[in-house]
Each structure stands twice: as structure tokens, then as C-alpha cells.
Amino acid sequence: MKKTIIVLLVALLAGSFAFAQGAGEAAASTGPMTITMLYSATQTEAGSLPDDWAGYAVLRDKLGIDLQLDMLPSNPNDQDLAIRTRAAADELPDFFTCSREVWADLAKNGQVLDVTDYYDDMPNRCAVMFDQAARNFVTYEGRIYGFATPSAIAGNEGLLVRKDWLDNLGLAAPTTLDELFDVLYAFTYNDPDGNGKNDTYGYGAFVEETVSYEIYPGRRFEPLMGAFGVEGTWDMGADSFGLQIHKDAYYDWMVFFKKCIDAGVIDPNWQSYKKDDFRAAWKQGKFGCFREQNSAYASENNYSPFDANFPNGGFIVVDAPIGPNGDQSVGPLCQGMRVYAISSDVSAEKAAKIVEMFDWMSYGEGYMLCGYGEEGKNYILDADGLPQSDASLGDLGYNQAGGQRYIQLRNCAFNYSNAQEIALRYPGYITKVSQKYMSAGDVLLEMQKKTWTATPGQNSMPAPESTDVTTFYQQGIAEFLNGKRALTPENWKAFVEQFDKIGGLAWEQQGYDFASANGLLQ
Amino acid sequence: MKKSGKNYLLVEAIEKLQARKKELEGSLKTAKEQQNTAEVARLEKELEPVNAQIKEKKRAFRKAENGHLLAEMNRHKFIYFLLLIPIVYYFIFKYIPMWNAQIAFRDFISLKRTGITGGTWVGLKNFKTFIGSYYFWDLIRNTLMYSFGKLLVSLPLSIILAIAIYECTHKILRKVVQTLSYLPHFLSWVIMYGILLAILSPSEGILNDIIKMFGGTPKSFLTDTTAFPFIVILSDAWKEIGWSAIIFIAALMGIDTSLFEAAIVEGANSWQRVRYITLPSIKPVIVIVLLMKIGTILNAGFNQLYMLYSPAVYSVGDIIDTWVYRGTINGQFSLATAAGIFKGVIGMLMLFVSNWASKKFTESSLF
């Protein structure tokens, strides 16, 4: 069997070749200082920052930095895993971004650098971010171990209602919970799209939850929960602090929720939809009222399928419905944060360089290079000195597909709050089919004006120690809604008592300790 | 001492000597009781060489046995040579991580900071978290329900599929089925979930359309605790039987076809041939596949359940792995390792028991 021997030999060779391949390329350099950075890309699928990105040269020539970038995977759980395993092996990059949970463990273990004294070295960045809440976000035992930058625009979601359906049925935009219920009912049973089929629902949602902040049934139901004052996981009031589920009004909310489900006005797929299914569903006109994010609704790419399907269709942003006791809220409002940290293994000299680079990214040349790319290649300046993308740039324009790779570091540059940035990010456009003007920026401003419950820092609240507590919570509520448990005051009380016994009370205490220690009580 | 092999004669000789020794000792005892000194001295003198002989023969026996073992080892010395690299591989890639797994019992930070063994011993905390869980028995019950359910449904189906492919006389049909049957294995559960929604969705699923056609009320199957286990087990079979059948098809190819010819001549029909030739021929492979699956019986299919379940069906859909995963999102890797060790211990026990049973009843076994 000569052949087999040859095959095995080749295998052996391939194996040894494999080991030899790609051996360490890190050579000690005398010139610029090498900084390794793990970053969260604006758009992972567009691919890593190109080698010809002009920022590399500027960093090398002006700051003496040889920046070595690696991109984090796009899934948040994968990101956590990647950082945690590297931390366990002491392979953390010099500078990286991670979730707050991971950061908290690293800070506790002494694996990230105390940067309290470095804030003063970033005058430009401090001018646009790092308020007290942001510093609290990354404080561990009185010292600051990272930089918390805004990760998204606060209050960028809103309650949308199909305007054309309201008009078809001769209904006014709902303001109270009762009116909303009537609208949902009509959307479900009165054939709002006039296609002669009973194929629409009133309210659409899917389960989008963060246990410590927006627990089951989650964010997409908050405008309805807000009418009972039970939106979010916690009530953050100094006097009324506690888990929302402990409020009497939570039972009223459950009764209303169950009523909606039994009346069939909520798309029954809400428990099985994933995010993509949900988004595909409203674009196909399956339901007429839902909570959605400004850009997911109104930016050109996201709106165009809906526009093609329903050229005469459209949405209005309405305020959250007012409940029986006058409560009203689209949801809890708090600024999302992205944590940057420096490995505690770097030298003081390198740490200073990293801070210098981070500051450079937040203003002037660095800001433009990270946020919009290269002038003349990815953007041109208009008369007001603002970056614009036009046809002359072709595919490489910063808002075109090919230009996306050049702005992968945008998260390090943007502050997600100033009006100019928002206007540039969400330019107005004319829709392809219905030829109407749309602007995700305008939608954002409208959404921000609605009634929110300001609860800064709620997104840093602790999750329960044990999964059992969460499981019991979620499973119990789902079973009440599905009729597996009868929704009566006695049953509800028994459920909450059992929840407390399993660890609900301990969790509430843990939350109270955390909130009071970090000044989160309102 | 076994009465077999090359040392049979030695064993027999030793036994003879021992019988003689017993006889002499018996007489000696009587002589002593009778205080017959001359007889005692005579018997003792006679006993001496017997004892010496027994000793000698036993030594010879041990030597022969060892020689035999050495001879066997020598005969198969190349086998040990072949095993060398794989065993080194096992040490490095399987046993070192198992050694590293002790970090689950320690306050481990990182390699340089605490090292594997440097962290303080926190003991069985993580086991207690897992075993003391409010849902522990539910998790065990659900996990076993799915793994046994899948074994009971998918394994027979994949064997039937393999035999059907083997026996099918339509060449084109056989080729097409053989090629298509394993493709669903490549569809991820994300995709399969979409297909299941298309069938089971309460608002537009095909199944509910049919129910409505007959005047029934539509049902949300994916959030129904009665329907959910069936959906899980059947959709797993749907996706995987073709893939699982590959190994049985390979086994069927080894059957000596002359056996069938002989059976046909003796008048056996197709059913009897399957019953008395085909199945017994692939039985050892079936048994081994079954044993290997039993070793990992507490892995009930994380990817599938994580995709399919929701809080509404936690009571019947939460398995050990999904529960642990929700716990490890908070970074409790140690919990995952503890649960992994728990699953391993149970798996090992099940493996030993079923291996013993299989050795006894089917004559094929792992070890």
C-alpha cells in the first residue's frame, strides 16, 4: 500500500508545516511604539479597517504610534468570551473595549489599569463626554478603571402606529390606554389594509430583554407597561425603590396584558419571533403598532422594503398611552455606555500614549479620520466645513457600502449626542417608490421628545446571583400569560412570594445596595 | 490461576501437590493429637519437599505467565509503537485541559497572576450552586427526556433509512435519497427554526391553516408545553437521521453478500434476510454507536434547544446546558466546568453499566 504510506507522509508533512506556518511576526521595533487594540467595529461584516487607512500614517508620524488593530466579533456574547479567555491567559491587548460585566471582573482581578489620573490628559475628549454618570459607570472601589463612552443615542426608540391604517378606519391617534386598545382591536378585526383577509394584528413585538434592566417580557412592551408605571426591571425612585414586579400595579398590567392576548390583538408570534422575524413582519404589514428604533425604522436601507411593499403606507410616532392612574412612559431612559480599558500589563509610558491616541480620536483630524475617513476619498467638506459624501466619491463615500471599512473606528470617535453629528449620520432622503421625504434624524428628535422615565445608570444594575431567580420570573409570567396558571390575585401573590423565597428578595437587596452605593436612586 | 493456556500442566502439577500437602497436613494433625512423635517427625520430613516443590512450581508458573505476557507484548510491540503518538496526543490535548479544569475549584485569575494551582481552593461551591438549583431535578428530567427520546426515535429511524437505502432496487431513487438525506444536517438550527415557524406559527403556520380548515382553533405549538417535546425530538430526527445513517450504510457495505445468496437458496424472503443477516451483521456497530451516545447522555442538544425554547416552555425545554449557558453569560465559567464534570461522572457511570450489560447480552463492548 504505497499510496496509503504516501498519504500518511503527506499528512505528517502538512501537520508539521501547519505548525511552522505563520510563526510570530512581532519584531521588536525601535521606532514607533506598538499598541495593540481590540475594537468593536461599526460594521463587522464590512471587513477590517483597510491597510491604506490614512489614520495609520498620521498616528505613526505625529504620535509615534504603530497601531495594531484587531476586530471583535459581532456577537456580544462572543465578544465577552474572547476577552475573558484572553484575560485568563494574560493575553489582553494593550487597549480594548468590552462589556461592563467583563470589565467589572477584570477590575476586581486587577487586570485593567487604574486610569483615574489619566482623565486630565484628555482635555478634548473630556469636553464632550465623561460626566459623573459615565465615570461612575467604570468606578471600582473609588478608583476609575476605564473610559465609558456613549454607545448609542439615548431615547432613540418610539411607539409607531400605521398612519394609513388609522386613516382607512377613520380612527384618531390613540392617547390613552383604552383608546390604544380600541385601535389595536380595530387593526386586528376591521381589516385595516383593506385586502379582505383577516391577516393583521394590532400590536407586534418580540422578547428583547436584559435581565438587569429591561426584564421579560422586555423592551418592546414597555410603552404598554409604562401606562401602569411598571416599565423596566427596577423602580429607581429613592422612596419607591424596588423590583417592578413587587408593585401592586404590576398585577394590573398583567391583567391588561392577558386581556390583549385573549382578545387576540397582539401578534401571537411574539414569544417565538426573533428580532429579524419581527422586523420582517412589520415590513410586510403584519401588525400596525410596535416600539422600534429610529434608524431601524426610518433609515434608507431599513425603510425601503416597507416602502416598496406599501407605497401608500406610513407611520407616525405617538407618545406612550396614558394609563388608568395617569402613568405614561415609552420606557426607562438611560445612556448606553461602551467601556474602554487599558490592560494593567502595559508600561506607564505606553498607557500615556494610549490615552494620547484616545484623545486624538475624539477631535479634529483624528475624529474626522475615524468618523468619516479620508478627505477627498471618503468625504468632502461643504461650504460650512461639514463632511459630505457625493457622487464624485463613488462607492468609497462614507455613507456608501465601500466606504464602511474606512469608518470602522467610528465608535472611538463619536459622542452620539451633538446635533451636528446626528444630522450628518442620518441625512434626509427621498424614498425610492413613494417619493416622500424621510429622515431618521428627524424621527430621532421626535422620539426623544416623548415621555420617558429618566433612570440614569439602570443599565448597570446587577443581575441576580443565580439563573434560577430569572428563570422563575420569566417562566412564571409566561405561564400566567399562556393560561397555564390562572391569573387571579391569590395565584399572583403566591407566585411573587415564591419568587422572593428563591432569591427575589436577595436580588432586590443587592440592587438597593448597588444603587445607593453608586448614587443611582432618583 | 486459570486452567488454560500454555501453563496448563504447571497448574495441574501445583494442584496435585497442594492436594498431597492437605492430605499430609491432615495426617500430621491426627498424629499430633495422638502424640505419636515418630509419626509426626516422619510426616514433617515428608511435608518438607512437598512445600518446597509447591514453591518452586509456583515460581515457575509466575515466570511462565510473565514470559507469556512479555511474549504477547513483544509480539505486538509495533502496536505500542502505533499507540505512542496518539497517547502523547491524549496526554497533551485531553488530559492537560482536564488538569487545568481544577480552576473551577479555585479563585483563578490568570496564568501569571495565580497560575492553575495558585488560586485559593474554594471547593465545591459551584457544584453546590448546580446541584442545589431550584430546577435541578427538572433539568435532569428534561435532559434525559430529550437524550433518550432522540436515541429512541432517531437511532431506529437512521438504521431503517440505512437499510432502505441498501435494499432499494430503484437505482435513481436510491442515489437521490442517499445524497439528499444528509443535507439537512448542514442547515443550522437558525434556519430550521425559520422552517419550523413556517409550519407551526399560530398565525400563518401550515399546520394551523390545516387545523383552521377543519374548524379547529389555531394553537401556538412552539410555546405549548405538551407539543414542545415532540417538536424537539421530531425536528432533530428530521435534521439528523440522514447524517446518522451514513455510518450504518458504511457498515452495511461490509456484509458478505454470499450470505444473502445462501439465504435465498434456502428460501428466506426479504424480511427474513433483514432479520437474520443484515441486522445481526451491523449489530456491533449499532451497539458501539449506542454506547458512545450513552457516554454523553447528558448532552441533549444545546444548539437546538437554545434556538427553540422560550420562557413559556422552560418547564419542559430547559436542559442542563441551556441553564448553565444562561448562568455563564455572567462570566461564571466555573459553573460550566462544574456542570461538565457532573455530566462526565454520570456519563462514565452509565458507560460502565451499559458496557457491562452489552458485554453480557450482545458480546460487543467498548472495553
Next chain:
Amino acid sequence: MAKKKNISVAVRPTAADHGFNIMVTTFMVLLLIILIVPIWSTIALSFRPANYIGSYLEGMFLAPWKWSTAAYRSLLGNQGFLNSFGNSLKILVMGVATALFLTVPMAYALSVKGVPGKKWITIFVMIPYVFDVGVVPTYLLISKLGLVNHLPSVFMPVALSTYNMIIMRQFFEGIPNDLRESAFIDGCNDVQIMFKIILPLSKAIILTIALYYGVSFWNDYMRSLLYLQKSALKPLPLLLRDILIGTSMNDNLEASAFGSAPIEAIKAASVFISAIPMMIAYPFIQKYFTKGTLAGSVKG
């Protein structure tokens, strides 16, 4: 493939035989229908245009002239696609070669009767099989070995799968012992027996196990995620996952690199793109699946 029916012309098929054939054919046809549903609907899904409207069911039977290739264009047009495909191919070839190099000798060695200590070695390999130690302990090993950011890190931790090895051993054990004995009497040692007797008779199982390994290496993303941190080393499953999850998270972006394809189409298309090499491999392997491989190998 010689069909056994042709060999035995002397005996007429009975009614039971006919019943058996009808059963087999019915089963196969039914199965075919059941299997086509997911495959076809995934194909249709992967060609779904962005402005699709309708139920899932209609989506499954979307007419080909309404199809859009946007999903495939966005995946295949990704700037990292070719590079990732190349990485995956390298992992596949190196991985399967290494895996067979480790698995075949061990499976053979454990299949030989009368080797002292065999039982203990089997238990030795079964222990790691049942104990799953989790992510971090293995990462620490790979890191210490210096394999991080080297393609072999993806397959080395699983290059010798106990499951595959034991299955292969079982097939080797199924080869009649007389063959080995006579070869032994002819003066062959165990290694020569492996090459001369066992391997030539075991093409089907070796290829099947190679397929098992190939599929697991080709589809792996977890190890690639952990061990291949450089973008240039990213294999296909990781790239596809990035595209998939990235696309579904683009809610707050004003421009998407791949705007024109709906996310569900990208999901489906990525499944096909990643499965294609394996789909090609299996029919090739089937050629070596011939009935009665062992027939006539034992001299009467």
C-alpha cells in the same frame, strides 16, 4: 454495484419479497418528500428579494423568476470572502490529514486482539470523552503551546476524536480475524498487517470518518473565534457569522455595507455557501461504498 437479486435467478421472489420492496420504495419516497421541504425552502429563502411580502409558506414556493441573488452577491462579494475561504480550505486539508494520521493507527492498534493493556488504554481515552472541561482550560493549553493565531489551533484540540476513533476501531474489528492470523503466519508484523490487510478493506469507513472530521473542521466557529484573533486568519464560518449577526445589528446605522438583501436570505445563503464543499465531497465518497467489501476476502 452488483445487486444481489441478479445473482440468484434460480429462486423466484415471493409475495413477501414484493411487499418488502413496496415498503422500501414507499418509505424512500415519503422520506424524499419530507427531506426536500427544508432543503427547498432554504434555497427559496436564500433567493428572497428585499421587498418580499407574504407568509412563510408562500415564501417557500416563491417562483424562481422572482428570485434575487442579492444575498449571494453580498456574501461572495465580501472583501474577506476569498481569504476566509482559503483559510477554511487550509484548515480542512491540514486538519483531516492530521486527524487521520492520529486516528487510523490508534483505531487499528485498539482493534488488534490480545494486546496486553488494551482495555486500560480504552478506558484512558474514554475518560476525556465523557468529561467536557469547558472553554477556559483548553484555551490555557492552546495559549501555552503557542498555537494562538495559528490555523492548527482550530483542529488540534479535536484532531483525535474519541467517538470517531472508536467507531473506526469497531469497523476494523469487523474484519475477519482469520485474515490477520494468516498474514501473521506468513510473517507479517502488526504494522504490515495494517497496511496490507486492514486499510485496503476499510476505504469506506476511513472516508466516512474523514468526512466527519472534515465537516466538523469546516463548520467550526467556536475555536476559530477563540484562537484565531487576527482578521487575516478568519475562516469562513466566522466571517459568515460576523456578516449574519452584524447585519441584524445594523439598526442604528445610516448605511449598510450590504443593504439590498434581507437578513433571512443572507442566513440561508450562508448555509449553502458553507455547505457546498461538503455536499461535493459526499457523493465522491459514496463511490467507495460498494456492497460486500469483505466478500471473498476470506479464502474458503
